[in-house]
Amino acid sequence: MLNQKELENKIRHIQVQSRMAVTEMLAGEYRSSFKGMGIEFEDVRNYQHGDDVRSIDWNVTARTGAPHVKTFMEERELSLYFLIDLSGSSDFGSGTATKRDTLTRIFALLAFAAAHNHDNVGLILFAGDVEEHLPARKGKNHVMRMIDLIMRHQTRTRGTSIHNALNYLNQVRRKRCVAFLFSDFLDSNFADALKDSAHRHDLSCVAVHDPRESQLPNSGMIELRDSESGKILTIDTQDPILRKKVAQRAQQHQSQLRTLCHEAMADLLTISTEEDYLLRIIQFLRERNHRSADA
Incomplete structure (x- = not known):
């Protein structure tokens, strides 16, 4: 758990690093992809x-x-909404960055690119239900406030409900917008809501995962605690059957998400907490732009 000073330093670092990246590398890619x-x-x-x-x-x-x-x-009226899953699993990280750290950095890059282009940015934070909503506005100060909120927010609801978050977006945003859904997608029963939202809006799903969710460390007997339910489980990480099951389950989860996004006609960016997220975002925007040019 970070103390107040460490948290402030991390927030400041994300803000400064993201603004530099946008100015030097990302602004043109963003403009090509969304304008x-x-x-x-x-x-x-x-x-x-x-x-x-x-x-x-x-x-x-x-x-x-x-x-x-x-x-x-259309360019002058572009609005982006970010739906960010801050349920308990977002605070998991086996390396230097948690999933919350990673999704915040990706959000910061995209949001600052939008602000750089004078677009409106809105934010919806959710866990078991929607917990915060900042309506879409322009300006870098607005984005900086959002980064601070994402990093400091303590969830009040248990579990994850992507369904509730998407339905809330459709209620507060009647006009079509560009929407990003950030989550690890450890949820179920949201397929219909995803299809509906992708029909109403230009929707992209950003799936953030940690390497340890697909490959257990070879550390013998360890004790795990579910960050959302609090349930404690003791496992043998050297058990080859268990290791295979964990890898297969993660692969199946990613495959199902790809299929779901394809059927909903929503874009999908899958990214690990250990990846170079800036290069992955640039690649994602370029692929999106090429699809648009070929359409």
Whole structure:
């Protein structure tokens, strides 16, 4: 458990590191991935790295001698909502980072990229039920407040209900938006809610997992405590049958999630607490942009 000073240092580090990454690497990728072509022409502006070449206004470019792109009303009105699972399992981590640390860093990168592009960002924190809701607003200070809330929040409800979180999003956000669902997806009975939300919104699922959830340490007899139910279990990590079952269960869970997202037509980013999350996000945005260009 971090003390107050350690927590403040971690929050500050995430904020600074994320803002630097957005400025240096992520802003263009974000803009290419999420800035769709609207139906109402608004203005032209100078071309920026990452802009879709299909949006170049060749007449203005030829007249001014510098590349310009068309902007549309849809760009100005883009809103992002982040649904973040902070149930007990989010605080598990076998290395230097917990799942909460990892999802907070990914959130920070995407949210600062949105703020950099003057988009609105909203936040929904949930566990067994929705616990916090910050409506979508613009600004980096708004994002910094969200990072602080995610890292400090202590859950009040037990278990995990992705179903409740998605239904809440649909209630508070009637218009279509870009939505990110962060979770380890250790839940059930949310398939219909996922399909419904993916139909209403541009939905991406971000599945954060820890390596120890699929591969047990070879440490003999150990005692485990379920972070959500509090149940204690003693296991033999050297048991080859148990080790195989754990690996198979994790593989099955990931396979089922991929199938569910595919059927719901929701994007899926699966990431480990030990991965380079910045490169994985850039790869995810590029893949998303290529799919959009091919559509």
